[in-house]
Amino acid sequence: MCEQGIGKSCAYWAGVAALWAVTAAQAAPPAAAAAAKPAESMVAGFSYIKSLGGIDEYRLDSNGLTVLLVPDHSAPVVTFEVTYEVGSRNEVTGATGATHILEHMMFKGSDAFNDPKGNSIKQLLEHVGGQFNASTSFDRTNYFATIGRESLESYIAIEADRMRHLWLHESDRQAEMTVVRNEYERGKNDPENVLLEEVNAAAYVALPYHHPTIGWKSDIEHVPIAKLREFYDTFYWPNNATLTVVGDIDTEPVLGLIKKYYGVYSRSPAPIPAIYTEEPAQSGERRVMVKRPGELGSIIVAHKVPNGRDADQAPIEMLDAILSSGKNARLYRALVDQGLALSAGAGTNLHHDLSLHTVFAALTPGTTHEQVEKALLAEINKIKTGGVTAAEVASVKQQYIAEDAYKRDGTAAIASEISEWIGVGDWTLYVTFPQKVQQVTPADVQRVAKQYFGAEQSTTGWFVPVAPKTEKGS
Numbered sequence: 280m281c282e283q284g285i286g287k288s289c290a291y292w293a294g295v296a297a298l299w300a301v302t303a304a305q306a307a308p309p310a311a312a313a314a315a316k317p318a319e320s321m322v323a324g325f326s327y328i329k330s331l332g333g334i335d336e337y338r339l340d341s342n343g344l345t346v347l348l349v350p351d352h353s354a355p356v357v358t359f360e361v362t363y364e365v366g367s368r369n370e371v372t373g374a375t376g377a378t379h380i381l382e383h384m385m386f387k388g389s390d391a392f393n394d395p396k397g398n399s400i401k402q403l404l405e406h407v408g409g410q411f412n413a414s415t416s417f418d419r420t421n422y423f424a425t426i427g428r429e430s431l432e433s434y435i436a437i438e439a440d441r442m443r444h445l446w447l448h449e450s451d452r453q454a455e456m457t458v459v460r461n462e463y464e465r466g467k468n469d470p471e472n473v474l475l476e477e478v479n480a481a482a483y484v485a486l487p488y489h490h491p492t493i494g495w496k497s498d499i500e501h502v503p504i505a506k507l508r509e510f511y512d513t514f515y516w517p518n519n520a521t522l523t524v525v526g527d528i529d530t531e532p533v534l535g536l537i538k539k540y541y542g543v544y545s546r547s548p549a550p551i552p553a554i555y556t557e558e559p560a561q562s563g564e565r566r567v568m569v570k571r572p573g574e575l576g577s578i579i580v581a582h583k584v585p586n587g588r589d590a591d592q593a594p595i596e597m598l599d600a601i602l603s604s605g606k607n608a609r610l611y612r613a614l615v616d617q618g619l620a621l622s623a624g625a626g627t628n629l630h631h632d633l634s635l636h637t638v639f640a641a642l643t644p645g646t647t648h649e650q651v652e653k654a655l656l657a658e659i660n661k662i663k664t665g666g667v668t669a670a671e672v673a674s675v676k677q678q679y680i681a682e683d684a685y686k687r688d689g690t691a692a693i694a695s696e697i698s699e700w701i702g703v704g705d706w707t708l709y710v711t712f713p714q715k716v717q718q719v720t721p722a723d724v725q726r727v728a729k730q731y732f733g734a735e736q737s738t739t740g741w742f743v744p745v746a747p748k749t750e751k752g753s
Contacts, residue, residue, distance in 0.1 A: 322534040324542065332710030334697070337534060342546045343518030346537055347706060349525040349693060357431050357526035358690035360423035361438055362698045364521075365514035366416050367492040368554060368631065374502055376459065376494015377510045379415040383455040384507065385422065386413075390444040392437045400424075400437050409434070410691070415492055418631040419702030425691045428527045432536050439540035442515055449504045459499050466493065470573040470742050471641075477567045478579050478740035479635065486558045486632055516547035521706070523697050525690040558583065558633050565738040573744035575621070576642040578651050581738045584636045584731050587629030587703035593715035594723035595636065595731070599625040600675035601667055601724065602638065602658060607674075609658050610638070619646050619654055631704050636731065648741045659732050666725040679716055 325346070328336040337346040370377055392398050404411050404424060411424035424434050466472045476491050483489040493499070522541075524533055561583070585591055602610045603624035614620035623640040638659065640651050687693055700708045 321531050322538060324538050325534055331707050334706070334710065335530065336706075339517065339538065339542060341542055342516075342544050344537070344541050345521040346534065347521060347523045347697060348528060348530055348533065349523070349690075349697075350528055350530070351525060351690060351693075352527050355428050355527045356425060356690060357428050357524060357528055358423060358425045358694040359431065359434055359438065360421055360523045360525075360694040360698055361442075362419050362421045362521045362523065362701045363514060364418070364519050364551070364702070365420055366418045366702065367490055367494070368417050368487045369514065369552070370487060370490060370494070373498060374506050374510065375490045375498045376492075377498075377502055377507060378420055379493055380452070380455060380459055380499065380502065381507055381511055382413050382415045382420055382422075383459060384447060384451060385441055385445060387448070387451040387455070388446045389437075389441040390446070391440045393446065398437075400434075400441075403430075403433055403437065407433075416699075416702060417488055417492060417628075418704075419698060421695075421698045423691065423694060423698075425526075425689075431528075431533070435536050435540050439544075442517070442520070442541070443544055445511060445515075447504060447508050447511065452502075452504050452507065456499060459493065460496065463493050463496055463499060466491075470569065470571060470744070471577055473571070474567075474569050474577060474579055474740045474742040475637075477569055478581050478637070478738055481565050481567045481740070482581050482583060482635055482738040483558060483633070485556050487554070487556070488630060488632070488635070513547075513549075514551065516551070517541055517544050518546045519551045521701050523694045523701075525694045525697075554632065561736050563735055567738070567740045568743060569740065570743045570745050572747040573742065575644065576646075576648055576744055577640065577742045578642070578648055578655065579637050579639045579740045580652070580655055581635055581637045581740070582732050582736055583633045584627060584727075585634065586632055587634055587700075588705050588708065590715065591727050591730075592627070592629065592634075593712065594719045594727045595627055596679070596716060597672060597675055597719045598662065598667075598724045598728060599627065599636075600678060601662075601671050604675055604678055609661070610640070610655070613658050614640055614651065614654050617654075618643055619651050623655070629699075629703050631702065648743070652739065652741075656734075659728060662725060662728040663732065667721050669721055672719060672721050672724065676717060676719070680713070683713065 324340055325337045326340055328338055330336070333349060335348045337348070338344070339346065366378055367375065386400060388394060388399055392400065392403075394402065400411065403409075404426065407426060407430045409424050409426035409430060413420070413422040422438060426434055479491070480489050522537060584595060600608075602608055603626070605611070610623040610625065614623040619642070620640040621643055623638075625636070625638040627634050627636045638655050640655060642648065642651055687696065697706055697709050700706045700712075
């Protein structure tokens with residue numbers, strides 16, 4: 280169980296869908312794939328929605344539950360994942376971190392499956408040798424397990440029961456609050472993590488991405504159990520969830536199981552609350568400085584960029600690869616090879632709303648923040664004024680395909696990547712984003728650099744290490 284989101288680098292998002300890119304030339308176009316499916320679901324009560332890249336989408340008519348099926352009969356295993364479209368972006372002051380604490384509480388038992396009965400999720404999956412976990416991010420929360428196909432029904436039953444019959448006891452909240460607070464403290468012991476949080480909080484003034492996904496400490500410690508119950512009863516409904524099933528499955532039996540266990544629930548009694556807040560235009564450069572004990576300094580320069588579904592994300596991805604993918608990348612040559620930084624990179628935290636792009640560097644001993652910031656900005660400005668070469672773009676496209684293929688190794692990896700795109704707002708980008716990457720031109724890369732990376736729209740953070748305080752008389 281974990282919280283995710285802040286500080287993901289481009290390496291995380293570079294793992295989007297290259298296996299589909301490799302086979303794109305041989306694959307049927309989306310319209311043909313959809314036409315090959317029946318107009319109606321093969322299981323009564325489900326509507327067939329569409330197919331793309333080997334993924335079939337269905338909708339449970341009675342409650343709006345979305346189901347994505349990805350058959351893969353290469354091994355007798357299945358990954359079952361439920362993604363709720365709720366994350367820290369849905370939290371408000373006083374209840375920050377509620378998504379993450381609730382994620383922990385989801386493992387404390389439900390009406391039908393719990394430790395006293397001897398059939399809790401942990402007891403079942405340890406017995407059958409399954410692997411399971413959950414994670415929280417800005418835009419989604421997911422729960423998943425990889426199991427033998429013979430254990431699929433048992434896991435579906437548990438996952439469905441805790442969708443609406445979760446135990447929420449104050450004693451469990453107290454226990455998990457301590458665990459989450461320890462996670463929070465560990466994060467505060469990492470200077471780079473603290474700097475990322477500070478930059479994130481300064482970059483966003485209106486959107487809830489201002490809050491760290493783990494929440495603020497006072498909220499973690501004091502959020503009432505009633506608030507968690509309210510949060511659960513607002514967002515944990517079939518019409519706010521997508522089930523992704525990857526592995527050794529057949530369509531009719533698995534849809535039948537999903538209908539059996541999830542079909543007992545209605546849609547949410549009230550509409551799922553929409554986020555209508557918009558980030559105001561930034562009116563000038565912002566700066567933050569973190570001073571605390573540490574060994575070496577670091578720098579982050581951030582810019583807000585469009586949401587993760589925007590067409591400009593593909594050229595931004597290629598720009599980041601040109602800047603930071605490998606030892607021939609521009610930042611490596613300009614900073615690491617020159618002895619200014621131990622490491623340097625660039626990446627984007629893709630969000631449902633405005634995303635955050637960062638370039639960053641860890642300073643070498645004796646190097647000043649001014650030197651490194653100047654070098655980082657110089658590399659961005661070179662792209663803005665001089666562009667990039669066709670050879671650079673072609674090279675990073677090939678690297679993208681290779682890295683992405685590696686990151687799709689196994690049913691769990693596939694389900695995880697699909698879940699990220701669900702959070703962004705469109706699962707089909709799992710298939711189509713690599714195609715968009717292959718269409719990027721050098722002119723596209725230069726255009727997005729000019730459009731989004733202006734100094735007046737930046738948020739810059741410095742981590743400045745200081746000597747630790749010593750107790751008087753020591």
